[in-house]
Amino acid sequence: MTAAKIGNGLTIEYDVHGSGEPLLLVMGFGAQLIAWPEEFVQLLAHEGFMVIRHDNRDIGLSSEIDAPAPTMRRMLLSTISPRFAKAAYTVDDMADDAIGLLDHLGVGPTHVVGASMGGMIVQAMAIRHPGRVASLTSIMSNTGDRKHGRMKRSMWRKLPKLIARTPEEAIEKGVAGFKLTAGPHFDEEALVLMLKESLARSWRPAGAARQGMAIAASKDRTWDLGRVRVPSLVIHGLVDPLVQPSGGTATARAIPGAKLVMYPDMGHDLPRERWADVVAEITATARQATQPQLA
Numbered sequence: 001m002t003a004a005k006i007g008n009g010l011t012i013e014y015d016v017h018g019s020g021e022p023l024l025l026v027m028g029f030g031a032q033l034i035a036w037p038e039e040f041v042q043l044l045a046h047e048g049f050m051v052i053r054h055d056n057r058d059i060g061l062s063s064e065i066d067a068p069a070p071t072m073r074r075m076l077l078s079t080i081s082p083r084f085a086k087a088a089y090t091v092d093d094m095a096d097d098a099i100g101l102l103d104h105l106g107v108g109p110t111h112v113v114g115a116s117m118g119g120m121i122v123q124a125m126a127i128r129h130p131g132r133v134a135s136l137t138s139i140m141s142n143t144g145d146r147k148h149g150r151m152k153r154s155m156w157r158k159l160p161k162l163i164a165r166t167p168e169e170a171i172e173k174g175v176a177g178f179k180l181t182a183g184p185h186f187d188e189e190a191l192v193l194m195l196k197e198s199l200a201r202s203w204r205p206a207g208a209a210r211q212g213m214a215i216a217a218s219k220d221r222t223w224d225l226g227r228v229r230v231p232s233l234v235i236h237g238l239v240d241p242l243v244q245p246s247g248g249t250a251t252a253r254a255i256p257g258a259k260l261v262m263y264p265d266m267g268h269d270l271p272r273e274r275w276a277d278v279v280a281e282i283t284a285t286a287r288q289a290t291q292p293q294l295a
Helices: 038-046 072-080 091-105 117-128 167-181 188-201 205-217 246-254 272-287
Strands: 002-005 011-017 021-026 049-054 110-115 133-139 232-237 259-263
Touching (some): 002 091, 021 091, 021 272, 038 049, 038 272, 091 117, 110 272, 117 205, 133 272, 232 246, 259 272
Antiparallel strands (some): 002 011
């Protein structure tokens, strides 16, 4: 792993696997680059991609933003109305960070794949920097329209109990949270290993909170997604309680020609049992790529 100093003065931690066409993996809210499993990355590299993972700003080993962390009350209120969403940055800023990393690496049009908040980021990349995106894959995400892909009501009262207040609580709370949001293939052993590795790299609850507020403060991308003209894939789990399946259907409906793939045995996770299928779908989408442009 290494760090890139990008144009806005932030430092972005990243690693690269394989060689070939560049493919950027963008992880979601509060998750570090290692949340993309090494074996999954190698499957993509085996398909002929140069696979790039990175820590989004405010998480992992990338730059921490100097701004107050929002309270849980403020975050909950922000889901009710955007007027409560006072954020230090938005999803658009994180999309620009990713482009800054690609500039640092000197790569051309890149296949971008994002999960959850990462899906929002890659959507914003395709909207804001169309010439830099060769193909788009949005996994378990939404368009930010506040109507589709909302969290299940039953999750709201459970959220405060899932917040780790000390590093010692981080693994226990992380497992409890994933048990609520993952599908039937939940692998606790693999998750614990990933959480331990994440904790050894860094622990930034304030950064995660700022990322959550960035999601709430970001604009609805639906109209702008209608101008995207790259091969696009939307993947969603039918048992996702965190971003309900309507988020996937709304995203696919917004992007002209997007392919929608929904798995009945997937929640808000990327289960090993679906890796081969997901890699095949991403690869097929990337193979359709031509020079991207907006209408």
